[in-house]
Amino acid sequence: MTKQELEICIDKYNRDVYSFCKYLTSNTQEADDLYQDTFLTAMECREKIDYNRHPKSYLLSIALRIWKNKKRKFAWRKRIAEAQLLVEERDAEISESPEPTPEESITRQEEDVAVRMAVNALPEKLRIPVLLFYMENLSTAQIAAAMKIPVGTVLSRLHQARKKLKKELEEIIHE
């Protein structure tokens, strides 16, 4: 990847990659590191990045790979403790953005918080496909490629995740 391609990629996929890193790590410092390592790793790839072949899913799969390598070293408990903090932090930011009407915004906001917490509570093997599908809008085939698992497994994990989330969020998401 050239310097310009790197600039373009950072510009274009900043939000997608960073949000993914943040949800994956549940920790701002870790997210910063992972985000940085993802782009530097991508840059070291000697070939030109192929814009037709979805640089986003390429970048996300690099992030996943680095995280997989790294997370073994990371204290799981520490992350859970910080996860809650992160949710609060993020919600503080969101509340500043304009929303339709005050009443609606409160319920929407509450719903969002509940959904995010439920997603955060999912085991990682379910959480990653959920993030890639709902946050990053990747196709199940792209998710399969990024996670290096068969498409059928992706589908079944998404199904399991939905089932769990549905149960968890029954009260909040009204018919």
Place this chain on the structure above:
Amino acid sequence: MNEKLDAALRHALTPRDKADFQLNRKILNSAAERRTINEKQKRRISPVPILASLALCISSVTVYAAWQYLSPSAVAEDAGDRTLAEAFSGSGTAPAAPPQCFGEYQVTLLGLISGEMLSDYPHYHNGNLAADRTYAVIAIETADGAPLPDTSQEGYGELEFFASPLIGGYNPALYNMASMSGNYTDVTEDGILYRLLECDNVEIFADHDLYLCVSQGAFYQKEAYCYDETTGKISRNEEYRGLNALFDLTVDPSKADPEKAAAYMAGLGAASDLLTEKLNAVLEDSFEVKAEEGNREGAEAAAYALQFTGNPYAWGEESLTEGTDSSGFTKSVYANFGISLPHSSAEQRKAGTKVESLADAQPGDLLFYETPSHVAVYLGDGLIVHAMPEMGICVSEADFDRIAEIRRITAQD
């Protein structure tokens, strides 16, 4: 409920978090640093002092259980290369070389495999598929057992190892990973650094001695090894204090292909000689930028650009005297004539009007190369002036690389 859930998930998980400016700046800066390192590695071409030929000696011969390390297949898998992982697990030829411990590090050769289309990521050379490659996996660990930093940790960047196949009879300073289209991926696990390295297939040299060297630093360390020009043998320099592991690679001699090998070496030599020659064009004392009819500005810009030769190259900068990259150079040259160009060469490529071919080019025209983001000022007579990494602002032949586009910049733009 399902649709509601989908909608709720999409809304709640919309990517809202953004990396801030400073973090992105940091990435671009580190990218620039790494780039200079890579470029240096490629250009390292210097004669090797002939020292006494020393026999290969292994200071510590310990038999290590294979379970202690990841298998080459697992390393390839971790590096995200399925096909290669399968190739390694199928071949089952683990080199029986004992680990080598020199300086502060111990190195183990875990696997070696050569062949066509063994990887998910085929290598391209000048746009052509170069599928015939050699892959090796080594493990590097500290002699005292202290864990090496993870590839995602800060300390990793400060730790440099150079591992490369070497060919007996060919000067290792010239013929190594850097010249044989090599690259590598590092994976760390439990404080052990695993390196998966690849380069053009060396099996065709099976009738020569084949080695794998592992030393510290980003480039080949000529002080760490001895090369005997008469016998063609490569050996460790026993007096060298740091890491200088050298493995003998056992390759089936029937794989040797002397004809192919000779052609490959001739290609490497000729390509680098020709490039060096074209890059270091000599400007005759009598050379003058000729003003073509109707394009005085271009000639003036070319003449102006020429006076900065010898000044340094610096990535991302645009000072004609203190350091500039190629597009910063063209930008600053034209700025002197009141023409403002963007710094990005991709943007510059849209400026002015298109010139059909080099034959139609006039002094002052901008030449954009296929090597992404490289741009030069045409001087006329097939020559250019440009800011080149490692060389600084210099005069070269216009066809040192393939030209992708030529643009004429005029004040009206």
